[in-house]
Each structure stands twice: as C-alpha cells, then as structure tokens.
Amino acid sequence: MTKTRVSVRNTIERATAEIALGVPLTPFTELLIEYASRDPRVCYVGVDTMDVEFQRHFPSRAFDVGIAEQNQLGIATGLAKAGMVPVVQAWSPFTPLRNFDQLRTSLARHHSNVKIVTTALGLVNCSHGATHHDMESLALFRTVPGLVILAPFDGTQFEQAFRVAMDYVGPVVIMGPPEIYAPGRDGLDSLPIQNHPPFEIGKAEWLRHGNDACLITFGPALRYTWLGAERLSQGGLSVAVVNMCSLKPLDCDSILKAATEIQAVLSVEEQTVIGGLGSAVAEVIAESGVAVRFKRMGIPDQFVENVGDWTETREGIGLTASQVVRAVKELLA
Amino acid sequence: MGQIIVKKGKDSGRDMVVARLTERAKFLRRRGLAINSRTLHAGAALSSADIIAVLFYHTLRLDPLKPLWEDRDYFINSRGHGAEPIYVALADLGFFPSADLDRAEECGSHLHGLTSTTTPGIEFSCGSLGQGFSLGVGTALALRVLKRPGRVFVVTGDGECQEGALWESVMSAGHYKLDHLTLIIDRNGYQSNDRGTETVMSLEPLDEKFRAFGFAVQRLDGHNIEALVEAIESLPFQAGKPSAIVADTIKGKGVSFLESGHVHCGRFGRDFDGELLAKALQELDESN
Numbered sequence: 227m228t229k230t231r232v233s234v235r236n237t238i239e240r241a242t243a244e245i246a247l248g249v250p251l252t253p254f255t256e257l258l259i260e261y262a263s264r265d266p267r268v269c270y271v272g273v274d275t276m277d278v279e280f281q282r283h284f285p286s287r288a289f290d291v292g293i294a295e296q297n298q299l300g301i302a303t304g305l306a307k308a309g310m311v312p313v314v315q316a317w318s319p320f321t322p323l324r325n326f327d328q329l330r331t332s333l334a335r336h337h338s339n340v341k342i343v344t345t346a347l348g349l350v351n352c353s354h355g356a357t358h359h360d361m362e363s364l365a366l367f368r369t370v371p372g373l374v375i376l377a378p379f380d381g382t383q384f385e386q387a388f389r390v391a392m393d394y395v396g397p398v399v400i401m402g403p404p405e406i407y408a409p410g411r412d413g414l415d416s417l418p419i420q421n422h423p424p425f426e427i428g429k430a431e432w433l434r435h436g437n438d439a440c441l442i443t444f445g446p447a448l449r450y451t452w453l454g455a456e457r458l459s460q461g462g463l464s465v466a467v468v469n470m471c472s473l474k475p476l477d478c479d480s481i482l483k484a485a486t487e488i489q490a491v492l493s494v495e496e497q498t499v500i501g502g503l504g505s506a507v508a509e510v511i512a513e514s515g516v517a518v519r520f521k522r523m524g525i526p527d528q529f530v531e532n533v534g535d536w537t538e539t540r541e542g543i544g545l546t547a548s549q550v551v552r553a554v555k556e557l558l559a
Numbered sequence: 560m561g562q563i564i565v566k567k568g569k570d571s572g573r574d575m576v577v578a579r580l581t582e583r584a585k586f587l588r589r590r591g592l593a594i595n596s597r598t599l600h601a602g603a604a605l606s607s608a609d610i611i612a613v614l615f616y617h618t619l620r621l622d623p624l625k626p627l628w629e630d631r632d633y634f635i636n637s638r639g640h641g642a643e644p645i646y647v648a649l650a651d652l653g654f655f656p657s658a659d660l661d662r663a664e665e666c667g668s669h670l671h672g673l674t675s676t677t678t679p680g681i682e683f684s685c686g687s688l689g690q691g692f693s694l695g696v697g698t699a700l701a702l703r704v705l706k707r708p709g710r711v712f713v714v715t716g717d718g719e720c721q722e723g724a725l726w727e728s729v730m731s732a733g734h735y736k737l738d739h740l741t742l743i744i745d746r747n748g749y750q751s752n753d754r755g756t757e758t759v760m761s762l763e764p765l766d767e768k769f770r771a772f773g774f775a776v777q778r779l780d781g782h783n784i785e786a787l788v789e790a791i792e793s794l795p796f797q798a799g800k801p802s803a804i805v806a807d808t809i810k811g812k813g814v815s816f817l818e819s820g821h822v823h824c825g826r827f828g829r830d831f832d833g834e835l836l837a838k839a840l841q842e843l844d845e846s847n
Binding site for chain 1: 629633676682683684686687689690692693694695696697698699700701702703704705707709723724727728730731735
C-alpha cells in the first residue's frame, strides 16, 4: 500500500506548529494528524491529555473526556459503533486499571475498531510513587479476548506499529515506548538499532542471535536487557535478544525456537512477574513439553516504594543490566 | 366491522396513537412475561413496558430489513436487564421471527437473558451496569461528526444510577451539548432483593441531579402513555442540552402481586413457574 505523508509531515507546517506549541511534535501527534487528514473517521479521545495540535487541525474530531477513564473507553466504543475510528490516548497506570470492565465488556466485546495508545509503561513514572507505577497492564490486557497488544520499543518502531494497528480492523493496544513520554530519563544511551524489520502482528524481533542464552523482553526493559547481553557477550557468552513487540498474539514460534535451540531462556519485563510476559513465555514452554532452563525477571510481587530516578527505582528491585547478567550466569551454572 | 370510531376534536389523532400504544404495551407485558426465561426480571420488564412500547412503536426510526441502516436512531438498553418487552417488540417489528421468543436462553438461541448483540436489532451488549450511557454519548458524538440524522435513546434502571461511571458519562453529555441524546430512567424505586433505592443508597432528587449536570429534564408518570408521547415528541426539551426523562414507574406494573411493596415484587427466574406465572398472565389478560 502506498502511504502518502501529508499535513505536518510538511516541513514548514511542522515548524510552524512546533513554534506555536514551543515543543517538538511527538511521533504520535504527527501520525494522528496524518491519518486524520486522509480519513474523516479518525478521531482523538484523550483523558485530560488533549492533543492540542490535533485539536487545532480537527476541532470537531478532538475529544477530551477529562479525568474519567471509564467514560473514555465507553465513548470510544460508541464512536466506533457509529463508524468512527477513535485513537485513544491513555496512561498505563490507569488504563486498564481504572476502566478494565469498559475495556473488556464494552470495547472488546463489540470488537470495536479502537486504537488505544498507552504511555508511561512500567516504572517510568518513578517519582510519583506506586499510584503511578504500571506493574500489571500487560497481565490484564492479556486476558481480554480479541485484543491485539503491541509494544514497539522506540519511536521508529512505534510508527510501524501504529500503521499496522490502523490497517487492522478491531481493538488494538499499543503500549507506547517511554521515549514518547520521558526521553532520556533512564540515563542510558540509545540502543544501536538502526533498522527494525517490517512490523507484523504476531511476530517478534530478533535483535541478536546466540546459543547460550535467549533474553526475551519488551518495552523499557529492553534497554537494560540489551546492556546485560552486551556484557555477557564481552564475557564470552553467545546471547540472543528477542524484542517481543507483539504480545498478543504472542510469537510462540520464536519462544519455541529459543526453548529448543538455546540452552537457557530469561524473560525480562518492567511488569509484575505474575501474569505478564514471563508467564506467557512459561505457558508456551510448559505446554510444548520442551525442557529448558528458564527464569522470569520483572517486578517482584510487591509495591515499589523506594524513592529515586528511573534507574535508582529499578535498582531497588533488581531490574538492572547487572541483575540480567547475574540471572543468566545462574541459569547456565 | 372494520370501521374505526374516531372521537371528535383536535386531539383525536393523538387519542388513536395513545390507544394503539396502550394496546401494544399490554401485548409487550403479556408476551414478555410468557417468555419466562431463567433470567426474567419481571419487575423491570413490567415497569418499562410502556416506555418500550412508546419508543419502539412510535419514536425510533428503525428498519427491520436493514438493521444497520446508517440513518437510523439508536436504542441502548443500558442495564441489559428487563430484556423481555424489548425482545417482543423487536420480533413484532420483524427483526427476527416471533417463534424465537419461545426459545429464549435455550442452547442455540440468540436471546440471552440480558440484551446482547447476538439478537438482531440490539446495538450493544449490556448488563455491567452504568456503561450504557457512555456508549450513547460516543454514538451521539459520532452521529454529529458524520452529520447523520439519527438520535440516541438510552434506557437505564434507577438502581443503575448508583454507578459512578454513569455520572462520568452524564457529565460529558452535558459538556458536549448532545441534544440528540435522551436518557430515560425507569424509576421504579426498587433494586435487588425488593429493597428500595432510597433505603440502599438515596438517588433523589434525581431530576435535579440531571439538571445540575446540564440536562433538560422532565419528570412524569412512566405508565402514562400520553405523557410519554408528548414528552418524546417535544424532544429536545431544550436546544443544546441532552434530555432526561425521569419516568416514575411501578415495579411489576400490571400484576398485583408483583407490584412494588407486594410479596413477590422483584421476583424473577426459575421460581416464577407454574401457578404464579399462570396467575400473572391471567391478570394481564383481564386488565383493561
């Protein structure tokens, strides 16, 4: 399909918009305006998050329901019913926690053509404390029938995932990368990922290949997982890294390939170890009958109360590159 | 035979409409109760029958041959409960064969205990309370953006108004000035286990609450067909405001021993078999 770029992709218009706002447009806003420009059904539904640049372009299609997550998903379901394509912007700690019934019983039960983009996945909101930590969104999302769950790692992959989501007819959650929300706050350098392969629903991205250990991860955890893999590699181990950017449907083939061809599998996620990626990987391995050394790494079954920046908050619960290195060595011991 | 006797006077047309709707409401009660499904909520089915009769036989612009007609009105049964009169009306209007009613809740039937999209003519599957009006707000917003003529009618139970999510959606309907959106509250005064809403968690003054949220409100007798017709024909009550009709009703209306305050008020489901059902149907048959 030919994708035409319009509106703020135009350099002058984007520059004008950026000057007007005083901030650069996010990839999210750019994409939203592009799609709304060519499809009159595309609208925005925010939750005290109004995308003002989108609103400037499309005032009749820009809705902000205020701080009311339940109503947000109910309205999105109604909009979709009558033929609109709502793009919902939401905060990970509150969607799906505050509106899980609306998500399950209204939005997903009607297979609504709604795209939900969540931001602040994991512990990115460290300083706010546990109310703003998203520890379980994946565990909850996974149980919703017919819901596609994507987790692009960076801005480039977000654009890919967004386009795939818009082409798909049905409910999709994009667990947005922290770059959109908190660029650079992890204190880590950006990863040397130049080109992502074409994004496919149900396909993971193999970032490194190896045969000693396979690290399966997604979202913000990929950063320290990658650093851990680098250190292990420097220490002489051959380590694979899989970015599970499609969480539902899950790329079971990649998991089975790892379990059968690689000595050990470690899942790393910035979510509770209960019900998230690690649980999903464990389910696939257990039902396959393959015997492999396996461990889940993630937020332990506790609230995270230590104060600090993102890195310090994670250090308090053992979610760091060093702990990835340690876990792999223990698995292979 | 065949001659229609028309009363003289300027309201004679209205009288005929009211007479026909009264007859249809009786039909919805009688046939609805006879479904006697496991999930039957007789109290709500009977309290809402007049509202449903006016909506389906007088108000809603629907096409049974084209249920997804773009310019249709949207009806949302927010509580999901009280499905029976709606099912009867949909069958009667031709959305599906009336014979299907006898198989409600049987394996393979499209008729759930609560209204669901498996049934032709049902727009949304509902039943988790407090969500239906959000769906209505979203639908009304879409109709406005797409410049379609459809109106949106949502019926809720009164107990459902205890859900916080409902008030989120009520707030937004007022904010967006959705004057093609109407909420009708079946104010029968009772919720589970025959307990009054004002005992469980006070709702009153309900009409004033909706006014405070930006609605134009009418409060009326929900069994007075003429009052319902007049109110609905005057929609929107005020340009630029969503409308609310607080319809004061009697739970179990039409069956003496099911009505509010009586021993079997709110009774539903399997325990409503045999003699009781026969007695209820007999009362409905004998009523005027």
